[in-house]
Structure formats: C-alpha cells, structure tokens
Amino acid sequence: MQKTPTLIESGQQSLVWVSGKPFYELPDDLYIPPDALEVFLETFEGPLDLLLYLIKHQNLDILDIPVLKITEQYIEYIDLMQNLRMELAAEYLVMAAMLAEIKSKMLLPRQLTEDAEDEDPRAELIRRLQEYERFKRAADDIDALPRLYRDNFLVTAELIVDKMDKPVPDVELESILIAFQDVLRRADQFTHHHIQREALSVRERMSRILARLSDGNEEFVAFNSFFTRAEGKQGAVVTFLAILELCKEGLLEIVQGEPMSELWLKPIIE
Amino acid sequence: MDIKNIIEAALFAANEPLSIAEIQDLFLLEDRPDKHRVREAFVQLTRDYAEKPIELVETASGYRFQVKSSYSPWVARLWEEKPVKYSRALLETLAIIAYQQPATRGEIEEIRGVSVSTNIIRTLQEREWIRVIGHKEVPGRPALYATTKEFLDYFNLQTLADLPPLASLLDMELSVSGDTQLNLGDDSPIHEGITHYEKTPSGEHSTDSL
Amino acid sequence: MDIKNIIEAALFAANEPLSIAEIQDLFLLEDRPDKHRVREAFVQLTRDYAEKPIELVETASGYRFQVKSSYSPWVARLWEEKPVKYSRALLETLAIIAYQQPATRGEIEEIRGVSVSTNIIRTLQEREWIRVIGHKEVPGRPALYATTKEFLDYFNLQTLADLPPLASLLDMELSVSGDTQLNLGDDSPIHEGITHYEKTPSGEHSTDSL
Numbered sequence: 001m002q003k004t005p006t007l008i009e010s011g012q013q014s015l016v017w018v019s020g021k022p023f024y025e026l027p028d029d030l031y032i033p034p035d036a037l038e039v040f041l042e043t044f045e046g047p048l049d050l051l052l053y054l055i056k057h058q059n060l061d062i063l064d065i066p067v068l069k070i071t072e073q074y075i076e077y078i079d080l081m082q083n084l085r086m087e088l089a090a091e092y093l094v095m096a097a098m099l100a101e102i103k104s105k106m107l108l109p110r111q112l113t114e115d116a117e118d119e120d121p122r123a124e125l126i127r128r129l130q131e132y133e134r135f136k137r138a139a140d141d142i143d144a145l146p147r148l149y150r151d152n153f154l155v156t157a158e159l160i161v162d163k164m165d166k167p168v169p170d171v172e173l174e175s176i177l178i179a180f181q182d183v184l185r186r187a188d189q190f191t192h193h194h195i196q197r198e199a200l201s202v203r204e205r206m207s208r209i210l211a212r213l214s215d216g217n218e219e220f221v222a223f224n225s226f227f228t229r230a231e232g233k234q235g236a237v238v239t240f241l242a243i244l245e246l247c248k249e250g251l252l253e254i255v256q257g258e259p260m261s262e263l264w265l266k267p268i269i270e
Numbered sequence: 271m272d273i274k275n276i277i278e279a280a281l282f283a284a285n286e287p288l289s290i291a292e293i294q295d296l297f298l299l300e301d302r303p304d305k306h307r308v309r310e311a312f313v314q315l316t317r318d319y320a321e322k323p324i325e326l327v328e329t330a331s332g333y334r335f336q337v338k339s340s341y342s343p344w345v346a347r348l349w350e351e352k353p354v355k356y357s358r359a360l361l362e363t364l365a366i367i368a369y370q371q372p373a374t375r376g377e378i379e380e381i382r383g384v385s386v387s388t389n390i391i392r393t394l395q396e397r398e399w400i401r402v403i404g405h406k407e408v409p410g411r412p413a414l415y416a417t418t419k420e421f422l423d424y425f426n427l428q429t430l431a432d433l434p435p436l437a438s439l440l441d442m443e444l445s446v447s448g449d450t451q452l453n454l455g456d457d458s459p460i461h462e463g464i465t466h467y468e469k470t471p472s473g474e475h476s477t478d479s480l
Numbered sequence: 481m482d483i484k485n486i487i488e489a490a491l492f493a494a495n496e497p498l499s500i501a502e503i504q505d506l507f508l509l510e511d512r513p514d515k516h517r518v519r520e521a522f523v524q525l526t527r528d529y530a531e532k533p534i535e536l537v538e539t540a541s542g543y544r545f546q547v548k549s550s551y552s553p554w555v556a557r558l559w560e561e562k563p564v565k566y567s568r569a570l571l572e573t574l575a576i577i578a579y580q581q582p583a584t585r586g587e588i589e590e591i592r593g594v595s596v597s598t599n600i601i602r603t604l605q606e607r608e609w610i611r612v613i614g615h616k617e618v619p620g621r622p623a624l625y626a627t628t629k630e631f632l633d634y635f636n637l638q639t640l641a642d643l644p645p646l647a648s649l650l651d652m653e654l655s656v657s658g659d660t661q662l663n664l665g666d667d668s669p670i671h672e673g674i675t676h677y678e679k680t681p682s683g684e685h686s687t688d689s690l
Contacts, residue, residue, distance in 0.1 A: 045358055046384030091384050127439075131381055134437040138369055139361035141434035145425045146339050150353035152426060153345050153493035155324050155335035157282035157534045157545040159555050168607060169566045171574075173635045177644045179568065180575030183591055204640035207581050207626035211613045250617040251582075251624070268617050279533035279551035284558055296554045323489035341489040344506045348494050351595060396568070 047095030048132040050074070055129070062129055067106050067122055071099040098125065205242035210251060213267035220255065223263035273303050274311040281315075287332035287423055330422030330429065360390050367400050368421070369436050372414035374406050391415070399424065483513050484521040491525075495599050497542035570600045577610050578631070578643060582624035584616050601625070609634070 044050045054073055055062055078096050081088050105121035146152055213221055226243065227236050243265065246252045253266045280296055281288060290308050297303065303311075312333055316326050323341050326333055337345050346353070356364075363386055366378045378386050394400045399421040405411040417430070427433065490506055491498055500518050507513065513521075522543060526536050533551050536543055547555055573596055576588050588596050604610045609631040615621040627640065637643065 045362060046382055048383035089384060095383070128381075128383065130439050132383060134439065135362055135365050135369070135381055138365035138434070138436050139358060142365050142368065142425065143356065143361050145427070145434070147426065148336075148424050149349075150346070151339045151342050153337040153342065153489075154285065155282065155337060155492040156285055156495065157279075157492070157547050159283040159547045159552060171566060171571065171634075173637075173644065175571055176575045176578060176635075179571035180579055183572050183576060201639075201641045203579075203581055207613055210582060210624070211626065214614050251614060267614060275533040276551060276554045279547045280555050280558055282534050282545070283547050283555045288558075292558070296557045323485040324492055335492070337489045337493050341486060344486045345489050345493045347506045348490060348498075348502075 045136075046089070047074075047092050048129060049136070050077070050092070051095070052129055052133055052136070062133070063126060065122060065126065065129075067099070067102050071103045074099055201238050202241045202245060205238050206246050206251075209239070209242055209246060209265075210267065213252060213265060220264040220266050223254070223265055226265070273297075273301075273307060274314055277308065277311045278315055281326070281333060281335050284334070287329050287334040289332035292332065327426065328428055329426060330419040357390075359387070360393060363390050364394060364399065364417075364421075367394075367415050368417050368430065368433060371416040371430075372403055373416075374412040374414055376412055397424075483507075483511075483517060484524055487518065487521045488525055491536070491543060491545055494544070495597065497539045497544040499542035502542065566603075567600075569594075569597070570603060573600050574604055574609060574627075577604075577625050578627050578640065581626040581640075582613055583626075584622040584624055586622055588625075 044053065051070065051074060052062075054070055055065060060066065060070075075096055078088065078092055081092075102121045102125060148154065209226060212226075223243070226239050231239070243252070243254070247254055251268055253268055255264045255266055256262070257264075276296060277293055280293060290305055293308050294302050294305075312326060312328075319325055319335075323338055324335050325338050326335055359382075362382055363378055366381050367373050370377065370381075375386055375391065391400075394415075397420075398418055400415045401418050402413040403416045404414045406414055422428065422430070422432075486506060487503055490503060500515055503518050504512050504515075522536060522538075529535055529545075534545050534547050537546055569592075572592055573588055576591055577583050580587070580591070585596055585601065601610075607630075608628055610625045611628050612623040613626045614624045616624055632639070
C-alpha cells in the first residue's frame with residue numbers, strides 16, 4: 001500500500017491512526033483511470049461490496065470503521081462517477097446518504113449517559129457489512145464446491161433394449177411454445193428476430209417443396225405442379241414465395257429450357 | 271443374477287442418482303432385497319471401484335457413479351464448451367437462499383444491498399436449483415425460495431448440512447441486537463418456513479413443476 | 481495419470497461412442513497415445529470388465545460401455561411407467577425446428593446460443609418428429625431439418641400453420657422491427673435473391689439465415 005497519493009487526498013494529508021496503526025498516506029485504491037470506471041463499477045455488487053472493498057484494502061477493522069474517512073472516500077468515488085455521468089444504481093446514493101447521516105451523528109457530541117443501549121450510529125452499518133461479507137464468502141465457497149460438468153461427470157453406460165420398451169415422454173404443445181418463447185427472448189438479446197405468423201406458412205411450404213423435390217425420382221419437377229387450384233390465390237402466393245425463398249437460400253434451382261417455356265425446379269442436393 | 275451386479279448395471283444405466291427405494295423397485299417382490307442388502311451392495315461397489323477412475327457417491331437423491339474429479343481435465347475436453355462460469359450476483363443470491371432458506375427476494379436484497387434481478391431468479395429456477403416453497407404472510411405475499419435436491423445433487427452434497435460452514439458474525443461490543451440467523455445443522459428453518467405457508471394452500475406449489 | 485484410466489473415464493462420461501481419434505484428442509500433443517496404444521487400452525478394458533455387468537463394445541462410430549443385455553429385464557424397469565422428461569434443450573430444439581424450418585443444426589445453435597447435442601437430434605429423429613429434408617448449399621453441406629407428419633399428428637395439428645401463434649405470447653418483446661429474416665411484406669430481397677443466384681448458384685446467401 002505504498003503507492004502515491006492521488007486525486008482523493010486533497011486537503012487530507014495528516015497522519016491518521018487507525019486501530020493503533022499509523023497511516024501516512026491515503027491508499028490510492030480510489031484512483032481509477034476514467035475509462036476503467038465502468039468496468040470498476042461492474043466489479044462491485046453494490047454499495048456494501050464497495051464499502052467492504054474500501055475497508056479490506058486498507059486493513060481497517062470492520063468493527064471499528066473510521067466513518068469519517070470511509071465516508072469521504074465513498075462519496076468521493078460516487079462524485080467521480082456522477083461527474084463522469086456514469087449510470088449509478090440508486091442504492092449507491094442511498095448508501096451515500098446513510099454514511100453522511102452516520103457521519104453527522106458521530107460528529108455530534110455523544111450523549112454521555114450510562115445508557116449503553118444507546119447504539120453507536122455505526123452499528124447498523126457494521127451489522128450489514130458483516131452480514132454481507134459472510135454471504136460473499138459463502139458464495140465463493142459454493143463456487144468452489146466440486147460440481148457437475150466442471151469437476152464431476154456423470155457416468156453412464158448405454159442400455160440397449162427394444163427402444164419401444166422405454167416409454168417416451170409426453171410433450172404438450174404448449175411447452176414447445178414456451179420453449180420457443182424462451183429461446184426468442186434469449187436470442188433477442190443479441191439480435192432482433194422478426195418472426196411473423198405469415199412466415200410460418202411459407203416456411204412450411206418450403207419444407208414441403210424441398211421434401212417433394214428430394215423424395216421424387218425425377219431430377220426436375222415442373223414448377224406448375226406445385227400450384228393447385230384448390231389452394232386458391234393465397235396458396236399460390238405462399239408457394240411462390242416459398243420457391244423464391246428456397247432459391248434465394250440456394251436450395252433449389254429454377255431452370256428454363258428456352259425463353260417463355262415451362263419452368264422446372266431442381267433441388268441442389270447431393 | 272447377483273443382486274450386486276443388477277444394482278451396478280442399473281446405476282450405470284440411469285442418468286440420475288438412484289435412491290434405495292428405486293433400486294428395490296427393480297426387483298420383483300419375491301426377490302426384493304431389503305435396505306440392508308442394498309446398502310451392503312453400495313459398500314461392496316465402493317470398494318470394487320476404489321482403484322478405478324470412477325466412483326460411487328451418495329448425493330441428496332441417491333447414489334450415482336461419477337468420474338473421479340482428478341480426471342476432469344481430460345474428460346472436460348470431450349465438450350468444446352467451457353463450463354459456465356456463474357456471476358457473483360448469481361452465486362451470492364444462491365448462497366443466501368441456500369443458507370437462509372426460505373428467503374424472500376426482499377430478504378436477499380436486504381443482505382446484498384442491491385436489487386436482485388429477475389433474470390437471476392429465473393436462471394436459478396430454470397437450473398432447478400431453487401424453487402418457490404410458499405409465500406410469506408406479509409403484504410404482497412412474496413414468494414419464499416428454497417434450494418432443491420437437484421441443487422444438492424449438482425454440488426455433490428447429501429444435505430444442506432454439508433454446505434461449507436457460514437462464517438459467524440464477529441461480536442461487536444457495540445451490541446448489535448442479537449438477531450439470529452438460521453442454523454443449517456438441522457431442518458428446522460425449512461419447517462419454520464412451512465408453518466408460514468401451510469395456511470395458504472393456494473399457489474404454493476405452482477412452481478413445483480419447474 | 482494412466483492412459484487407460486483416462487480413456488476409461490472418458491468412455492464413461494461421454495454420451496455417445498468415442499472414436500479412436502476423439503480419444504486421442506483428449507490428450508495434449510506431447511502425451512498423445514498412438515492408435516496402437518489406444519487399442520491396447522480397449523483390449524485391457526474389455527478384459528477388466530469381463531466379469532462385470534457392463535461391457536465395452538465397438539459400434540459404427542466408436543467405442544462405448546453398455547449394460548450387458550442379460551441385465552436388461554431388471555434395468556429396463558428404471559423406465560417403467562416413468563418416462564424420462566425431455567430436457568429443456570430438446571424442447572427448444574424441437575420448437576426452433578417447428579417454427580423456423582427448414583433449419584440446420586448451426587442455425588439452431590445460433591438461436592439457442594449453445595451447441596446442440598447429437599443426442600437431441602437423434603432422439604427427435606427416433607421419435608420421428610423431425611427428419612432431414614435436404615442439405616444446405618454452404619460449406620459442409622449441413623443437413624436441413626424439418627418436422628414430420630408424425631409431429632403434426634402427435635400434436636393434433638393439421639398443418640404447421642395451426643401451431644400456436646407466437647404473437648399471443650410474445651407481446652411487444654419481439655415486435656422490434658429490425659432486420660427481418662423473411663420479409664414478406666416486401667418482395668425486393670427475394671428478387672434480389674434470384675438475381676444473385678443467377679450469377680452465383682450456391683452459397684451466396686449462407687449468412688441470411690438466422
């Protein structure tokens with residue numbers, strides 16, 4: 001901790017005694033290059049985490065926090081963030097207010113009564129810091145536990161029976177929809193997927209056309225044969241779009257012997 | 271057929287831990303081994319595999335074979351994806367639920383000092399590590415979260431008591447009101463939780479299916 | 481670590497048969513056993529398990545452990561009246577194929593953000609809910625999957641258009657316009673498609689997919 005003091009030390013160079021140990025300069029933990037601030041903010045899980053960090057990195061006793069010092073550092077930090085117009089969670093500001101309140105209470109002359117129950121203004125904060133710290137440690141402990149697919153792997157041996165003997169799970173249509181919804185919600189975080197109902201029938205038609213093209217023995221299938229009167233205009237449009245889309249995706253070829261003659265479809269397969 | 275061999279075959283074929291009851295069910299009534307006999311088989315199997323790269327372990331929902339963790343550097347190469355690294359926010363939330371269960375979201379936020387994102391709760395529920403076991407009888411009736419057997423299975427634990435001990439609070443001479451935190455040594459916290467919600471039958475198992 | 485033990489661990493952990501090459505890939509270059517050594521391990525393992533209820537077998541795509549068939553009467557009871565639940569990954573894969581068909585595995589992976597295991601595809605094919613209807617003309621010529629008649633029958637659908645509309649559940653979340661992948665309101669991209677294609681019959685649009 002023998003680094004050079006930096007921007008926060010302004011006006012505060014006096015020697016400080018903390019828990020019986022002299023401190024000659026403020027640690028520079030608070031100085032972070034501005035472009036790193038955002039990263040810095042992300043590394044803290046909240047105001048308690050930040051406070052704990054400040055305390056730990058100065059070897060301060062959590063049970064006897066020098067509120068003045070910590071408050072100033074904390075507020076300095078918050079100010080810095082705000083000056084840089086960083087998005088700061090409201091909780092950070094609430095904590096700043098709480099610290100300021102504790103600080104002011106500490107500055108007031110303590111009522112010298114024998115009323116020992118008259119709590120130290122820091123008590124609540126200390127309790128919360130301690131509470132948070134133990135769970136922070138517990139989180140590390142849990143993370144360190146051996147876990148499946150990282151430290152342990154399940155052992156399986158295949159059982160060959162008539163596949164029919166193993167009952168197959170039932171699936172409800174709704175669960176597929178829900179699964180897809182989840183997928184889209186996740187995918188939506190990276191890209192915009194525009195899914196519309198109309199697309200579906202075209203997609204289906206694409207599958208059908210492809211299936212027909214690949215099932216048949218003929219190399220070419222007449223373009224016209226994909227259109228049936230029974231489906232009406234809409235059906236024709238859907239089929240047409242499907243063929244165009246397949247064409248665009250390089251899945252089939254539209255072939256014409258000579259101008260104005262009949263069109264043929266040919267799968268680009270095998 | 272030797273009972274031990276049948277149990278061994280079943281443990282290998284199952285994709286999940288098998289409980290003693292599930293193993294007993296493999297046998298027709300007249301051949302069904304008693305619990306004692308099944309346990310004995312476990313002991314023998316544990317011994318049989320002592321020198322092998324796999325081992326029989328007991329987790330919350332039963333027994334399973336798994337690869338000894340000293341082999342994970344090689345075995346992990348079977349999958350291209352790296353195992354997911356969980357965020358601190360998620361781990362802290364999970365830790366609070368694990369040690370303080372049943373816990374409401376508000377209680378988690380109180381401890382962490384920040385709001386808990388819905389995403390985290392949902393991820394934990396999707397992983398089937400936590401579930402709603404009731405609702406607290408306070409305004410808003412917030413959901414009470416608890417960990418599941420799957421959580422214990424995943425982390426190789428038999429019971430919550432196997433979790434690493436939670437650090438104790440240091441004494442402050444400042445005299446902080448002695449609010450107790452739940453002890454994990456026994457089941458009582460969960461039972462306490464249940465008393466809360468037994469009065470309110472509706473909806474309490476709505477998320478069981480997750 | 482002993483090479484045989486590592487191979488044994490990997491065979492047990494893998495969900496599918498492992499080829500000799502896949503096994504060699506588990507090792508760093510300097511420790512990589514040659515084919516001979518791997519085969520030798522197989523021979524040893526076969527011997528090691530001779531008396532056990534499982535055995536090492538060679539299949540078309542490699543080696544795997546399987547339960548000796550004489551144990552199947554007992555082991556099969558694991559699944560009696562207790563069909564395993566399909567995993568979320570499987571349902572998601574099925575949903576993507578249903579709504580976005582024809583789709584390649586790569587496309588599914590891209591949407592899901594994680595890789596799709598061969599197992600899932602196989603299970604869906606075995607169930608006859610999906611099938612390969614062609615191959616996409618991009619490098620590697622990946623298979624294009626589509627749902628089957630059996631899929632429609634199972635879910636009581638006449639056509640895919642009877643699938644529940646997404647809109648009902650997705651509300652505004654997805655209506656964000658942005659780049660459409662299949663824009664029906666506007667013909668231009670499709671026409672472009674044809675023009676393109678006339679010059680470069682294949683591959684040109686490989687990235688158009690999701």
